Amino acid sequence: MRCSMGSKTNTWSDQWGTGVFNNEENDYEKPNNKSNNSSSNKKMEQVKAAASTGLVKAKSVAIVGAHKVKKGTSTGFKWIKNKCSSSK
Template identity: 80%
Template sequence: MENKTSSWSDQWGTGVFDNEEKDLEKPNNKSNNKKMEQMKAAASTGLVKAKSAAVVGAHKVKKGTSTGVKWIKNKLSK
């Protein structure tokens, strides 16, 4: 009952999967590099916008909290 097909361990390093590994190791062509650069630029722009929105939101929260604490102090002092 011997199996005619080779096992995974038998195939390892024998060149059966070498073509697949080489495909993964190939450098990207120029169009893929260009697409990646565009995606990185768009992501970086989005990150800058998100960061600035977070900073503005933090300032609003800080100002609102300060105003609220002052209001409470004024109400309690009366």
């Protein structure tokens, strides 16, 4: 079946603009229970604390790694400089 320009049905883009799908999204929302929120808040705090600890460790490892790369690069350039200057 072909849709002509004069068709009165909504197109896909028109449906998104009119809020046709808003009712479906409300069906998936969870009920707001205080006991559920308090336990989920505690879990969220524990997850945030663990993530924070992990980020601190990752940052320190990255800093140490960057220092090692910097030192190794410097040592490598000095070695190359010494090899080139001693061959002349």
